[in-house]
Amino acid sequence: MSARRALDAAYALFFDLLAGTTTALATARTLAEERARAVALAALDRAKTAFFSNISHAFRTPLTLVLGSLDDALADGAHPLPAPQQERLALVQRNTLRLQRLVNSLLDFARIGAGRLQADFAPLDLAAYTAELAGVFRTALEKTGLALEVDCPPLRAPVCVDAGMWEKIVFNLLSNALEFTFAGGVRVSLREEDGQAVLRVAGTGEGLAAAELPKLFTRFYRAEGTRSRSYEGSGTGLAFVQELVQLHGGAITAESRVGQGSTFAVRLPLGAAHLPAEQVRDARPAAPLPSPGAAFVAEAQQWPAGAPAEPAGPGAAPAEVAAGARPADEAAATILVVDDNADMRGYVQRILAREPQWTVRTAADGLQALEDVAQQLPDLVLSDVVMPRLDGFGLLQALKQNPDTARIPVVLLSARAGEEATVEGLDKGADDYLLVKPFAARELLARVRTQLATTRTRQDNTRLRFAEGELRASEQRYRTLIEESPVAMALYLGPEIRIQYANALMLGYWGKPAAVLGLSFRKALPELESQPFPALLEQVYATGQPYVGVRQAATLLVAGAS
Template sequence: MPEFLQGGGEMGQRIREFNWSKTSLGPVETWPHSLRTCIRIMLDSRQPIWIGWGKDLIKFYNDPYKTIVGGKHPWALGRPASEVWKDIWTDIEPMLHQVMHDGRGTYVESQLLIMERYGYPEETYYTFSYTPIPDDEGKTAGMFCANTEDTDRITSERQLRTLTQLGKTLTDSKTGAEIIEKTISTLQGNPHDFPFALFRQIHHHKAILKGHTDFGDSRKLLPDEIDLESDNPLAAAIKTALGTGLPHMFETLKTHVGALPAGAWHVSPDKAIVLPIVLTGKQDAYGVMVVGINPFRPADEKYISFFSLVADLIATSFADVFAYEEERKRAEALAEIDKAKTAFFTNISHEFRTPLTLMLGSLEEIMEHKKKEEDQAVAIETTHRNALRLLRLVNNLLDFSRIEAGKVKASFSPTPISAFTAELASNFEQLIENAGLDFEIKIDQVTQPVYVDKEMWEKIVLNLLSNAFKFTMQGSIAILLHADDTNLTMEVRDTGLGIPDEELPKMFQRFHRVHNVSGRTYEGTGIGLSLVSELIDLHGGDISVTSKLGKGSSFIVTIPVGKEHLPYSQIAEYDTTYSATHADVFIDEAENLFNNDQVDSKDSERTYNPALPFILIVDDNADMRRHLTTLLQSEYNIVTAKNGSEALSKIKAQPFSLILSDIMMPVMDGTELVKAVKNNEQTANTPIILLSARAGEEAKIEGYNTGADDYLVKPFSAKELKARVRSQINLATKRLTALKKIEESEAYFRRLADNAPVTIWITEENGYCSYLSKSWYETTGQEKEEALGFGWLQATHPEDIERTTAIFADANTRQTFFHALYRLRQKDGTYRWSIDRGMPRFDDTGKYLGIIGAVVDVHEQRMAELALEESQEMQRLAVESGVIGTWGCDLTTEIVEMSETTRDIFGFSTLLVTLTDVINGIADYDQEKTRKAIEAAIRHPKGTYQTEYDVVNGTDGIIRSVIANGKIFLDKDGVPVKFFGTCLDVTKQKRTNEYLEAEVKTRTAE
């Protein structure tokens, strides 16, 4: 046994026992040494290898390769490769041809090959190389192939990619429809494993189509509904899957429904798998996925497990979405509660902190013992008024909480409702008339028995009238009362501001307030109307509102007459004595609103010290304006405003050193005021301090985010307020000084730029050109309005605009240097070449600001360059056409490099040519002349060289006449180092001239 066939496991044994003499290879003893060596390497290797030998590529392979040939083992041994791999021959034959005929190896990675190894075609992937094997004479006689199978890796990575993408995509789904859409989209991205896919929702014994991949014209699987009791073949498959809760294979698809989408393959699948989508904790499936099976993969346990994982992901997503939907509904309910709570605390915070600030501030003033008696009286009055306001607020809260807790014990007694209501309304008569409004009290004499809790009815009437006064600035307010056999009706209507339509349904919600309305004040808890609604509800009645924006509102209260609708235990059969106790509080508060304007009217009466800074105080609460004015008027000139809108009017009339503003105000609140001031270039640097009842870090951050310079939480001390005001005014003064210096610097720069001989320009971050120096306008004739922005580009040559725009846009995007050469239109309409260069601008923090650059006229230089380029191009064309030859000589080595034309003239056959070779190639009678011409060129100041000589061609011996031109180049020390030139073959011209001269002589002689 030959030594090279020893060992090798099963295949070594088979190769030894094979009768090779019956093949084109002949007996083993005749095999070339190279084949023996390769077989030895193959048998000892643990990598799958096969060898093909001879023109038929007779096949050898080792034990690891058996898994690759599969069912063709051991038949494949000793057979031509074209027989063994006839199923993939069209894929591998071109590569084998390259190896066997061209002697060049090949290498491919993860090559898809559809093999038939077990009687059916299957998807496989291989990385392999074909290496030529020479015979003993050195000619390619065979090839060596090393293989690595990648099928499991490729298919596993592909499936993992699909599962990962599906999981990632479905994570943020919010609805079932979104899950189906994303699932179909993801599966369509893997057409190898999902030639087609569709989702059907199960509902009342029907499978309803909800989504599918692209089916083209194949629509038989896509009816909108499938009755699961019908004879539709898919219905039976779906029922089976639903019944078992397991994946079910739908066989012989083509027989039942014909051709279907093939996905990534050229053959459509004949099998589909039905995957029930069962949600966790549910018995019945929500739906089914129907997926086409890869026609080149066996539907084995591994493949079906992959589909099950897909189904589990989809089911989990549906469960999450439905759970999310339930949670969302719960969250919405909680959010409503939370929203009401937030509104309550926001409003109540303001309502508590404002009077507390005023009370503490007034008490602080009194404790200083420096105030006049008159001032002390005002401080005490302010404290008392705000204490009553707090008391009313606390009482309202207590009433509201008792009603919610069901602890209110009403006492309904027969009441002379007309007289009682008229008495309550009359409390407002003087106040309303003083405010310039008409007040109508139209109360019919009600004879029907009416049972009310008098304290509650008082709160109902006073709240409605107070609300009407608060939002009626002109016109009238009216209260009407009448009854019929069933109901008592009271209406409070006004010609006030009205209520937006979208707010009407929310008017009686607890803690709700209509924002940004032009009432007398923004203050309020949002409790009043909701409390009224609750009190009316305790009477078995109802309240409604109608309104038209800008026209007024009407609140209508209806309660049943009699007592049958009331709890028996809460009825008193006699008229209880009750005198109104809450009217004074309501009237005082309303009167304070009316007196709001009178505090501000003193602004026009004040005398101002022009040496002191002006401060604008903005607050809808008159007491607060008065209090802040008192604290600051000794150091500053004070102007006041009731809301943001009024403040803006006063800001337009004069500049202020600082604005001190409340946040919650009618018409325009403090936040909107800040935005308006900061967005106005003329007032943007005016410092603003916001006063707010909202405490905490988050509230402060919100305040600063609006653009405010400082944020002061109520209640605050006089010292803290004065310190903040003083600090902000000082900072603003320093900022203004710095800005003036910057402006002076910019003005100086612009003067320099305008007097520079070049054009200076500046662009902003968005590429907008904000500055062009005077030179631009003088050169182009453009006006500022025309050139700034992006208009400067219109002054470039039409052929240069697109290129220049692209270069500038790229530089601006990448925040890098800008360089462009373009033709610039002159004032007279002509164009001149200009170079435009710019560099990026950044501030101290590294923020990109734009580009600054300069435009320089380079017309003469550019025209010279173009002329030179044209000359060089003409010379290049001449050289390339073979008319002129070129050469260059290194004088230190005397090595000459030359063009093919020069080489042909001299007839040189060797690559290395020296200057001596060139001289020797010249005819003997011209050699000395040529040497002297070179020596003269070296001595010549310009180093120019020109001569004419004959060349004896080294190849054919023919004499050629040549005109040579050249130039000597010196190094920095003046030593000649390079010698370049051209040579022109003028043999034909010279022969022609000689012939003509001879003809002339002959004819002259005759």
């Protein structure tokens, strides 16, 4: 306020107007900043979409060439490959198919986000096609001991869908059911309800808590502490399914109860009135390529068949580790490889098998690894980080907390790149943190050799310190025995017959102080030079033969030591 103006009503009104103007300016500035951020985000989203679109051919072209060459090599009857080479190429083929599926999913997801994924709708016998798609998973389900029930009676009318998108919807839901179901089976049904085609995929898994259901269709979300056959994947499967269903004008919901399993329901309106007219065709589209299904099934068949005993989330207590027995041959190293991906376990095992002196055992997750360690202690544990039930960090914690296994070196493998990931692994007690997948075979062998050599050196030093401690304790016991003996005793060492130790009775017998300790016998006791005793001591040392003599009712025992 001005000191020359009274604060009357007019002056107070001026301040009110000034405050209101300031608030309005701040609001306007905030809105302008929000608009600028929205424009920047939109530009960034367009740039991201353009980037994905531009590199789609860069991804797919080499993948197509790799898969085509692999197919030709494996199917070449005129020039068949040896069995070991066929096994290697089959491994490459399975994982290239998986890479192709992941690339396609991520690219399609980016296109959906940018509104560039266009559906090609046409009338389709949805019941027959759904039953056909479900049958693709029958072998993978039966391999894991699960039953597949398909109940898809004919609908009264065709449903307009994009056949390729519907395939992805069904395969993603079946893959999800297989991943989280360990006993019982999976049921696929298609019914007409209230003018809608309703697809239900139900699995008799452990189910989810009610709090987890709203998050299921969130991008990159994985329920914590849930039992599953694998922790691999981008976490976009269900979110991708929801986007595809919404493109069809439908909706997807999930129902789940802990201990009873989960059911996913996809509802699509019948007819074509709800779809964009320009995207609907009268004729059925060409049948989708079978490669996506092959990739889904090939990945599912690599998952472990057994059901885990109980889930172990990040906060779960590590399992108790029993004290196993070391291998009988201490010179031969035993390495335990832990990874939930069967192909990765086999690959690492084959690399380590190049060293014939190494014995390699494998485990599918942290809990199975602890059971293996309880049977026989390995010399080194080589573990993946992200695994179901008990991950690599949980396994590391369990091993380090048990005194019987705390000294086993642990090397962690992970696909998480970056210096912070390495620091995290080392901070948690890992002896090494091998980054990043993919890694070179020579680097893996070198790191394992280094860890084994370091461990052996550490163990040798430990044994040496223990032996030195035992020796000092033995010497102390010997000194105590001599000192408390009622007989005069002395210990002589070396070719000069140095007096190593003499008890108080012997020093009194000689009439010498303790300063003579460390001197040679002849120098410490020159008055005995004319006696035969010095020569007898030298003779015992030179020949190693003890001398026992009896003199004046006392027994003299002289033994030499080098």
